[in-house]
Amino acid sequence: xxxxxxxxxxxxxxxxxxxxxxxxxxxxxxxxxxxxxxxxxxxxxxxxxxxxxxxxxxxxxxxxxxxxxxxxxxxxxxxxxxxxxxxxxxxxxxxxxxxxxxxxxxxxxxxxxxxxxxxxxxxxxxxxxxxxxxxxxxxxxxxxxxxx
Amino acid sequence: xxxxxxxxxxxxxxxxxxxxxxxxxxxxxxxxxxxxxxxxxxxxxxxxxxxxxxxxxxxxxxxxxxxxxxxxxxxxxxxxxxxxxxxxxxxxxxxxxxxxxxxxxxxxxxxxxxxxxxxxxxxxxxxxxxxxxxxxxxxxxxxxxxxxxxxxxxxxxxxxxxxxxxxxxxxxxxxxxxxxxxxxxxxxxxxxxxxxxxxxxxxxxxxxxxxxxxxxxxxxxxxxxxxxxxxx
Numbered sequence: 600x601x602x603x604x605x606x607x608x609x610x611x612x613x614x615x616x617x618x619x620x621x622x623x624x625x626x627x628x629x630x631x632x633x634x635x636x637x638x639x640x641x642x643x644x645x646x647x648x649x650x651x652x653x654x655x656x657x658x659x660x661x662x663x664x665x666x667x668x669x670x671x672x673x674x675x676x677x678x679x680x681x682x683x684x685x686x687x688x689x690x691x692x693x694x695x696x697x698x699x700x701x702x703x704x705x706x707x708x709x710x711x712x713x714x715x716x717x718x719x720x721x722x723x724x725x726x727x728x729x730x731x732x733x734x735x736x737x738x739x740x741x742x743x744x745x746x747x
Numbered sequence: 748x749x750x751x752x753x754x755x756x757x758x759x760x761x762x763x764x765x766x767x768x769x770x771x772x773x774x775x776x777x778x779x780x781x782x783x784x785x786x787x788x789x790x791x792x793x794x795x796x797x798x799x800x801x802x803x804x805x806x807x808x809x810x811x812x813x814x815x816x817x818x819x820x821x822x823x824x825x826x827x828x829x830x831x832x833x834x835x836x837x838x839x840x841x842x843x844x845x846x847x848x849x850x851x852x853x854x855x856x857x858x859x860x861x862x863x864x865x866x867x868x869x870x871x872x873x874x875x876x877x878x879x880x881x882x883x884x885x886x887x888x889x890x891x892x893x894x895x896x897x898x899x900x901x902x903x904x905x906x907x908x909x910x911x912x913x914x915x916x917x918x919x920x921x922x923x924x925x926x927x928x929x930x931x932x933x934x935x936x937x938x939x940x941x942x943x944x945x946x947x948x949x950x951x952x953x954x955x956x957x958x959x960x961x962x963x964x965x966x967x968x969x970x971x972x973x974x975x976x977x978x979x
Contacts, residue, residue, distance in 0.1 A: 603936065604921050612939040623939040651970050653940065664973035675974040693940055700916065703964060707936045709919035729919045 602712040602733060614712075616733060621712040625694040625724060631657065631686040632747035638680075640723075640739040642673045647699040648728060648738040649673065651706065655693070657686030670697060670704075673738065696726035696738055705729060720744060876959040884909050888961055889954045900951035905931030907949060907962055938968065 602621060605614045612623040629635070635652070642648050652659060653668035660683040661669055671680055684692070696713055697706035705711075709729025715722045721743035725735035748756075882890040882898075888906040892898050898906070911917055912928035924934035933947045949964045972978055 601921055606939070607937050623937075649970075653970065661973040664971060664978060666971040666973070668968070668970040670970035670972050672972055672974070675972055677974070695939075697970075700919075704966065704969070705919070706966070707938065708921070708924075708934070730916075 601729070602710045602727070603708050603729065606707075606712075616712070619714050619735075621714055621727075623695065623707060623712060625713060625715045625722065626691045627694065627722075627742070627744060628689065629654070629684045629686065629692050629744065630689045630747065631684055633684040634745040634747075635682040635684065635692065636679065636721075636743040636745060637671060637682065638741045638743075639671075639673065639676070639678050640741060641736055642739075643728065643734070643737040644673075646728070646730070647672055647674045648726070649697040649699070649704075650724070650726070650738065650740050651695050651697050652682065653693045654684065654686065654690060656688070656690045657684060659683070659692070660685060672699075694724065694742065696724075696728065698728035698730065698737070700730065710734075874958065875955065878954070878959075882906055884913050886910075889959060897954065903951045903962065904933075904949050907964075908933055911964075933964070936966070940968075 600608070602614065602616065605616070606612065606623050614621050627635075637650060639650075649670040649672045651668065651670045658665045658667060659669050661671075661680060665685065669682075694713075695706060696711065697704055698711075699705070705728075707729075710727050710731065710733045711729035712727050712733070714725045714735050716725070718741065721741060724738075724740050724742055726738040726740075727733045727735045728737040876887070876889075878887060879890045880895060881893045882888070886906075888903050888910065889898065890906075892902065908928040908931050911934075912925050917925045917928060920928070920934040920936075928934060933949065935944050935946050937943075938945050945967050947964045947966055949962050951962055
């Protein structure tokens with residue numbers, strides 16, 4: 600059973616796979632004025648990988664672009680990216696991974712999932728795309744939360 | 748009755764039967780048509796639109812790779828009956844499963860839609876890929892339907908998902924979705940942000956409008972790439 604099927608069967612966004620806690624999405628508590636610093640550590644070069652972020656009730660600003668949800672693609676985004684949080688009240692930022700297969704953007708199917716390990720000031724996020732076997736080295740990023 | 752009279756009567760009777768057969772053959776086309784059980788026919792060949800998820804509103808790259816054996820004329824996965832052993836009984840013209848397959852692969856998005864159609868109308872028409880008549884799983888989604896008319900958007904959409912279901916990549920969607928796609932319906936996924944299931948969408952434009960390029964599927968949620976030069 601794939602990770603996506605396990606998420607569906609369990610009715611949860613969190614499942615256990617080979618002793619590891621796997622999430623469909625990582626939620627971080629943020630506030631307006633905070634910063635998220637994303638550093639791409641490793642990436643599967645067989646197909647484009649993306650770290651996707653969306654804020655609930657606010658906007659994310661990256662490189663002059665403001666949007667409710669953004670995708671940092673391994674093919675276009677620089678290795679280190681700073682995201683400004685625009686929000687009037689404390690809220691959450693959802694983080695998940697996607698990939699492109701022949702130009703079609705995918706997420707949350709197959710063996711897609713992520714493992715988030717808390718580190719000082721943030722998380723190391725290890726992502727498995729949905730293609731093939733579970734492999735949490737498809738995309739590995741560090742997300743640092745800089746509070747205002 | 749003499750022998751001569753008997754022969755004349757027999758000749759007249761045979762002539763009448765022959766004329767009747769010719770008339771029936773001329774008027775009643777069905778007598779020459781071959782029967783094909785409904786279970787072997789695709790929706791478009793039944794003369795009505797295929798069932799399509801009503802939630803689809805439309806939209807539309809090379810990730811779906813049709814196995815070589817499916818892009819040939821064999822179509823073994825379909826187990827199409829031997830066309831010489833069956834009869835059609837409706838208004839659909841007999842469609843041979845050995846129709847040459849047009850050049851474009853069903854899911855070739857290598858150009859990713861960036862190709863511009865030739866500006867000259869005549870060039871644009873000549874640049875369109877050649878289409879076959881009728882369709883089997885693995886064949887070009889814009890093939891004309893059996894009676895030679897344009898396939899409707901629902902038919903193209905149904906063909907597309909059936910084709911995807913026959914690709915190696917389909918497995919990423921899971922067994923339930925492969926079954927859905929094999930019936931011409933789009934795959935679904937659980938969106939953990941909305942806690943709702945959502946279907947993949949497929950915008951279908953006319954064959955001429957897209958220059959024969961196959962449609963491109965996408966999920967309802969789209970995130971902006973701030974580093975994409977085309978992002979406003």
